[in-house]
Amino acid sequence: MEAAVFEQTHPPTGKIQYKDSTYEIVSKVAYLIGVPFRIFENEHESPQMAVYQKLAQDKNARIIRNLCIVRTDIERNFKKINDKMRMDLKSIISLPEYVSASAINELTADGINFIKKSSTMLSGHIVEINRIISDRINNCKHLFPLWLDWQYVRDLFIMPNGLSEKDTKDAAVVYYESLSFYPYQMYINWIPQDEGNILYNDKKFVTLLYQWHNDEFTEYSKVSDAGSYVKGNIYDYIADSEQVVVVVDCENSDPYKLSATLRRLNREYLDKIKTIILFDDVHTASAWSILEKFTSIPVEHITIERIKQNKSLVDIRLTARACQEHYENKIDSFIIVSSDSDYWGLISSLPRARFLVMIEREKCGPDMKAALTDSGIFYCYLDDFYSGDSEExxxxxxxxxxxxxxxxxxxxxxxxxxxxxxxxxxxxxxxxxxxxxxxxxxxxxxxxxxxxxxxxxxxxxx
Structure with a gap:
């Protein structure tokens, strides 16, 4: 496994500063590799307490965590433990000052015993721990999303040639010599180097993880969320509105990105949205038909047949319905979900209505964005919201x-x-x-x- 120095790029904005990241992946990895509980308790650290509490109820996750804790304790105190075992005939169980007694007790309660009578040497205990981790780590695969390469995550837990006593000693030497580089000084399988806190957030960790495998991670919406500026503007817009209706051009929008966006907004503000009206062409994604199951907002789904096969009527119907909502139902505010510039006509024809526009970065041209900016209409990118919530x-x-x-x-x-x-x-x-x-x-x-x-x-x- 090779680590490399790299420049993170994310077109078209250039260098990434790891801003607005999520902490789900790093929290799960931190739990499994055995990062101390006090780190999860500290609100200034990245690992999240909610993830710890959830995984602590999962037997498979708990077993891997405790095995990793014991393995790290042995690696960190190898000489002291080994001397006690040889000179004082101590058992590893009777050395709580060096090896976590609570981790061993929890393993016993979960039916795991890594201490074999045939293992008279300390390195033999590590070999057995490595064997159990190798056999059981795939039981934790379900904890991670499908888009994340599981093999890359799995490799972090597998000590190279860890079933050979000689190679476990080599791994211990590498670990001890570079102790300060390891995440919270917990053992993982990597080439240690000064990367700062690799569990700083999901964006940093996943980017590095793929680099270590000579690969590139590019789906940054899965490890980041829209920042406080974007969400704050949306909340202010809704708060200043009497009634809000969301109108969606299904031809020019992504159901998964919209679903993810709605699920990352505060429920208090979503309750002010009267309805989501989907204007759907017969040829668009079938996921629109089940969107209502994944949002608390009422959804009206209008499927529009084509008179001519090469001509959609979605934009005409959306415009007409928005005017009807404004004049008949007194809707004062609209959120338009579309990257199509055709809706500038709708915006300009309702001067007393308020608009917020949600677009997709690659679908919306500069002219439309310039027109919105010049008119003081706030727009945001659906792409910027954490897309992991759309997996379901x-x-x-x-x-x-x-x-x-x-x-x-x-x-x-x-x-x-x-x-x-x-x-x-x-x-x-x-x-x-x-x-x-x-x-x-x-x-x-x-x-x-x-x-x-x-x-x-x-x-x-x-």
Whole structure:
């Protein structure tokens, strides 16, 4: 694993200063590698107490944490512990001044014992800890999002050649010589160098993690959130409004980014939004149809058919409905979600209405942004909000479409299949025998997926 010096870039704004980052990933890594509880208690440190409390209830996470604590304690105090074991015939359990007694007790309570009778040397204990960590670390994979390369995270916990007593000693030498570079002085598998606090925030940690693997992380919206300036302007806008309606051009917006944006705003202000009106073309993302499940705001979903296949009517219908809301329902404030410059006509035609515009950075041209700025209309980027909150919507949208596909593609009745097989083979089965056959072979049918993605059913025969 190679570490490298690098320049962080994020077009088009240039160098990243790790601003407005989230702390979810670093908090989970900090918990698992055994960062002390007092660090989570300190509000000035990055690891978050809420994450600690959540993971402490997860047995798999708790086991990895305590194994890492014990391993670090041994590495940090190797000579002192080894001398006590050799000269005073002490057991590692009887040395709480060097090895965390609470970590060992919790491991015992969770059914984990790394002390083997055959391990008479201290390095043998490390080998056993390494083996258990290697066997169990994948049980913590579910704690991390799909977009984060799990193998990169996993590598942090795997001591190189950690099942060899000689190589564990080499790892201990590297650790001890560079102790101050390790995060909160806890052991991880990396090439130690002065990177400052690598668990400073998610943006810094994930960027470094990928660099250590000669890779580049670019999806910064997954590890950052809009700053206080952006959110403050949105809150001020809503607070100064009588009634707010959100109108969404689904053709020119991303349902996942909008969902993430709404979920990162304070509920107190969201309650002032009367409704979200989605103006949806038949050809846009199907996720719009389930957006309401992921927001507390009422959603009206208007699907607009095309008269001509090459001409959408979304912009006309959105404009007409916004005028209706303003004049008939006395809506004074609108949040327009679209990167289309066509809506400047709507904004300029309702001089007494107030507008805030949410756009996507790559979809909105400079002319539209200049016009909004010159008119004193605040706009913000959906891209700047933490997109990790949209993962649930993405998964639900995927599952929904996959179920529809499977219902259309797979129409198999296993009872009819068995009836046909019995008829063709001219086998007669009494009811009891047929039921046993059904339970043993039909209910245990397995899906087999080949490398090309083709699916077939296989009968499990022991």
């Amino acid at each position: 919507l993405k998964m639900n949208a995927l599952f929904r479409e996959m179920r529809i596909y499977m219902e259309q593609a797979v129409k198999l009745n296993v009872n009819a299949m068995l009836d046909d097989a019995l008829r063709v083979t001219r086998i007669t089965m009494p009811y009891s025998e047929r039921k046993q056959f059904y339970d043993k072979y039909i209910k245990t049918l397995q899906l087999v997926i080949n490398e090309a993605g083709d699916v077939s059913l296989a009968i499990k025969v022991k």
